[in-house]
Amino acid sequence: MERKPKITFRKVLRLLLTLIVSVGSVVAILSASKKQDSDHIKNVYFKITNEEQYQFLDKKTIAHKLISENNIKANITPLHSINATAIEAMALKDSWVGKAQVYLDNQHNLHISLTQRIPVARVFFENGDSRYLDTSLRLLPIASQFSYYTTVVTNLPQYNNDSSNKHIRASVVALVR
DSSP states (O other), X not given: OOOOOOOOHHHHHHHHHHHHHHHHHHHHHHHHHHHHHHOBOOOEEEEEETTTTOOOSOHHHHHHHHHHHTTOOTTTSBGGGOOHHHHHHHHHTSTTEEXXXXXEOTTSOEEEEEEXXXXXXXXXXXXXXXXXXXXXXXXXXOOSSOOOOOEEEEEEOOXXXXXXXXXXXXXHHHHHO
């Protein structure tokens, strides 16, 4: 003999209540998401860490570049049109930017935070070219608006970007430290 499951009023009521709560939650999430997409950016905050000590990045120039090229305007630009990854990638194209962080907070403010690279030595090559060298062995251009006083290394041979070139740069950084 098979036993048939009992369908009670309590089970039906529990199922209906679960369905109503689930559908209500989905509708609430979708409407909140739709409302957020229609909201606009309230303010844009731009910050360069270690800006006082190292002035290789011009705050006004790079802020204008990042904000105007991405068509960002406070109280006009919708939130859904902000591509934080693209803004970070654009900032990192500048050779003096070491780190870039772009995010939106809960108050719909856009935050752009950049960190400058810090040179450990100024390198003069045999051909007369001069560059800064940072801890990640990257050659940085000489900035026209700021001169940083650091250790000077002269008469370095200039090779292509190969292992011997990286070895020489690593030796210079180790020597300076």
